[in-house]
Amino acid sequence: MYLARLTNRNIISTAEYDFTSDIFCIDPNCSAKVIFVEKSMDRAAHFKTTGKGESIHSEECGFFKELDFKEKLSLVSAYQEENIAQNVREHSIRLNLNKLDPDYVPREAPNGSSNLKEATEIDKDTIKEPSSTPQSISSLKTIKKLFNSVEPDLLASIILNVKGQKVPLSQIIREPHQAHELLWSDKDLPIQYFIFGHVTKIINRDKVKFINLNTEGIERPFTLVIFDKYLKYFELNDADLLHKDILACGFLKKNNYGDKEGTELIIKSSKFVEVF
Structure with a gap:
């Protein structure tokens, strides 16, 4: 530790x-x-x-003992709350998932150059020592690797820089029922959230794909949605996902299913889903 x-x-x-x-x-x-x-x-x-x-x-x-992703996520949330209260030293890390987005078009720097340092992908070793080089997270695989290899107290020190906003790691990675409460109480931020959940059902339509996640016993649906425009970028088969734990990333969206308040996570490609 x-x-x-x-x-x-x-x-x-x-x-x-x-x-x-x-x-x-x-x-x-x-x-x-x-x-x-x-x-x-x-x-x-x-x-x-x-x-x-x-x-x-x-x-x-x-x-x-060794913890799984869900157990460690719960622990990191508890640790990070106290760390913030005590002003414990933070690790500020850039979160930039632009390269995963099929709609992303890189902007050319003026004169073909940039004065900004290229951020290096963080790993279990670089996070343990102060670095003069900016560190970044640019894929869901990196988050999975960090949770598999880094101690929970160190994970709890991570503050993500998301388009100028500083967000504690434990506040951007949520379970479905937590994300639902956040969205419907209007406390969510205008950022992409990471959702860790268990796939319970998959529905394929002509122009849309629905992936339902377990919501811890609450009667409120939480669904990953891939629309027709992005189906060609979604390469995971149903067998790869069904009854598996996944980490998914996207924007939260409210939806009323009859008399139930449902939450959707809009997904653009399979790169925004990491299977455990």
Whole structure:
């Protein structure tokens, strides 16, 4: 882990540790003592338990076992809320999915050149050390890889720069029922959201494709929609999706299904869907 908690409950990073204070696991459900480990050739400075005595994670701790995407997403949301409240150091990362969009036409820089640094795709190693090079996320595969390889406290430090807006990672990746509540309470932002859900049904029409996601027991449909114009860019087969967990990205849209308030996520190509 790359964050730890002091006796007074304040959160510190490895760069802020003074080598004298007692330090503990960042998870609020865990009181395990941790130690500081210096930077080495193959790993950044970090905190860890010793596995002995009072330095063992509790079973309720987010660091006790390996977590799947959904479990880690829930944990990151809880951690990030406290990080923001305590002004914990953030990792600002550009989110730019333009190259996935079949409608996107790159703009030429004046005189064929640009003074902006080219952003590098973030990974599990580059996020652990401060960098002078801008870092970016330009695909859903990158987000999947980060959640599979990066500790939850570090994920909770990520703030995404989305067209000039700063959005915490945990606020842009939502489960269907969360996105529905956000949209219908008019608290959504004018940005593309990432939705993690389980495909329960697929309906194919002549000019549109509907992909239904599980909504955690609430009687409100959540549907990915691919319209006729973009069907040629959607290369995933029904068998690739049905009964699978997916991460999808698109703009949220309200829709009334009879007497039910439904939510749609508009998808332009299969590049906006990552299957687990």
